[in-house]
Amino acid sequence: MTAPDPITSLQNPQVKRLVRLRQRREREREGVILIEGARELSRAVAAGLTPSTLYTCAALYSPEAHEVAATLPGPRVPLSREAFEKVSGRENPDGLLALVPTPAPRPPEPGEDTVLVVLHGLEKPGNIGAILRTADAAGAAGVLVLGRGADVYSPNVIRASQGSVFTLPVAALDEEEALTWLAAHAFTRVACTPDAPQVYWDAPLTGRVALVLGAEHEGLPPAWRAAEVPVRVPMHGAADSLNVATAAALVLYECVRQRRPASR
Numbered sequence: 001m002t003a004p005d006p007i008t009s010l011q012n013p014q015v016k017r018l019v020r021l022r023q024r025r026e027r028e029r030e031g032v033i034l035i036e037g038a039r040e041l042s043r044a045v046a047a048g049l050t051p052s053t054l055y056t057c058a059a060l061y062s063p064e065a066h067e068v069a070a071t072l073p074g075p076r077v078p079l080s081r082e083a084f085e086k087v088s089g090r091e092n093p094d095g096l097l098a099l100v101p102t103p104a105p106r107p108p109e110p111g112e113d114t115v116l117v118v119l120h121g122l123e124k125p126g127n128i129g130a131i132l133r134t135a136d137a138a139g140a141a142g143v144l145v146l147g148r149g150a151d152v153y154s155p156n157v158i159r160a161s162q163g164s165v166f167t168l169p170v171a172a173l174d175e176e177e178a179l180t181w182l183a184a185h186a187f188t189r190v191a192c193t194p195d196a197p198q199v200y201w202d203a204p205l206t207g208r209v210a211l212v213l214g215a216e217h218e219g220l221p222p223a224w225r226a227a228e229v230p231v232r233v234p235m236h237g238a239a240d241s242l243n244v245a246t247a248a249a250l251v252l253y254e255c256v257r258q259r260r261p262a263s264r
Helices: 013-020 024-030 038-046 063-069 081-087 125-137 155-161 175-184 244-258
Strands: 032-036 053-056 076-078 096-101 115-120 142-146 170-173 188-192 209-214 229-231
Touching: 013 081, 024 032, 032 038, 032 155, 038 063, 038 096, 053 081, 063 096, 115 125, 115 175, 115 244, 125 142, 125 155, 125 244, 142 175, 170 175, 188 244, 209 244
Parallel strands: 053 076, 115 142, 115 209, 142 170, 188 209, 188 229
Antiparallel strands: 032 096, 053 096
16 A cells, blocks of 8 residues: 655644644643654553554654654654644654543552652643653652643653653642542652751651642642641752752652662
């Protein structure tokens, strides 16, 4: 069967649609997300997602994209280099972009010695993606996202997480739902806040732990600062706050350290 000719016109309806879908309201209206990049797509497919349409540009393939493209399911639509660069959100695209139905929320399934991450008021895609990537690497059981500000399936979050957003259970809840869920599952809330009396490495971080992180400027509201275990990251220079993704990495890996077997 002969492959179709690539779409070349920037006025093509499919090209225009992909450009519109870079906006959150358009993705939510259609119930789809955009996944771009070989690594991100391979992780999404490994997590059980199937592209409804795969857009390709062989002229832009990286070595990884060339290898991954052969394994991806779903109908394909080739684009010219100019058309692909028009719909891409990247400076150096690798020639792979897919439309995928929006994943259903996946609440975490807590074990007896489980770490969760709770994100309150975070909106910057780079921070959200970096935290998702670190939570995945540190073996967290999942992430709860509070409020509408964070768009966990935005193309920029997907890219910053390098696809880890698909490998972790992620659920968006309102504040009351989250507080109720954490209490019902007997989680100890560990609130990262600069005025806490205890440094994070001195806090007990084993058992069911929910690490609560707020935006750098606003911090956490009183209901979340009043956690069972408030902790801080010590600061010694002129800076009065730490990047939230950096703080998350420090505390998450302290959770890992405290869970090491005693013999190690």
